[in-house]
Amino acid sequence: MSLRHALLGLLEDQPGSGYELTKRFELSLANVWSATHSQIYPELARMADAGLVVAGEEGARGRKEYRITPEGSAELRRWLTSGRNDRSIRNEGLLRAFFLWTLPDDEIAAYFQRERELALARLREFDELDRLIPWDRSGSDLMGRIVLEQGRRLAKGHAQWAAWAAGEIAAGRDATDLKGRIRS
């Protein structure tokens, strides 16, 4: 139930309406977690039922501002410290790579070349983000910079891996028929 915890985390920083929280997903959480308003509105209602948040009076245009409750804060802390990172593994990029052997090897090389370029583009985006965000000295911004740094490292590592993989394919091309029936 990570959507719930993402919402608790955002509300711990400051209260907000469903609409505004949707925007925060698009802006600050864009590279970490995605969610749309059609998920967020009903989830906020369920969280209110569970006592994790409360809605203030309706403002203009039916706007409802949610605040986190002490129970909500406790649940957030419980989630942060419970130590279990249990999302089942689903890495579409690696899944593709795993089956790439079914392609002719010039296409495999082209694939990794493109992966590398996409990763480098992502790296440039992160650098740009870092430049644009007016970081302050708050704890949330310190963690924001730490998360962004991991994004940068991941992108860089991905580019390097893709380049290395392209090299392996090129090296293997001479020694081995990739689609070969050479299985032992």
Next chain:
Amino acid sequence: MSLRHALLGLLEDQPGSGYELTKRFELSLANVWSATHSQIYPELARMADAGLVVAGEEGARGRKEYRITPEGSAELRRWLTSGRNDRSIRNEGLLRAFFLWTLPDDEIAAYFQRERELALARLREFDELDRLIPWDRSGSDLMGRIVLEQGRRLAKGHAQWAAWAAGEIAAGRDATDLKGRIRS
């Protein structure tokens, strides 16, 4: 619809029953993609309806062996070369990190310390796997080694990032009250 493509990829290597494909998810795909038999059986039935696979006659204990069809192979290749990596971003680890500022900073440091240890344990597991798998010179094993290498790089990078982050927290501790209201 990545489950479908994962199944096509596995069947491109060799035919198999639902039960056996479930095992292949647990063994070769364990660190890449997860799926359970309760997903796999109905999906294979749908794929047979769509003409991507065909079931042979029933064997012992009702065993049905599925083979990939030319249409299935074409669909696999289309997926591999269609270039769009569109999974919506969902990284629970980074999500947690993003909200860690709500904890006292000794707990943040402990969190990163544990992250580092878990990543190093993962790295050791990958090394062990690499040692145990009887790699051959086939294309599928070459790609298998390339994917495993990325697992190793990711784990190593994660450990380094966690160590770096712990250092940043320690450095910030002196300069800044992490939960501080110092927002500009």
Next chain:
DNA sequence: ATACGCATGTAAGATGTTACATGATTAA
């Protein structure tokens, strides 16, 4: 007046998880 952005929701369908349910074969 009208278009854009604010603001909230519902509905249908796809996908994933957990639990339930059954029975055959084989090795000890």
Next chain:
DNA sequence: TTAATCATGTAACATCTTACATGCGTAT
């Protein structure tokens, strides 16, 4: 004979995606 493994499925529930639907407020 009995426990483990092979083998297949269904059901209920949670979650996520995409599309549909409505109306207010504000600037041009």
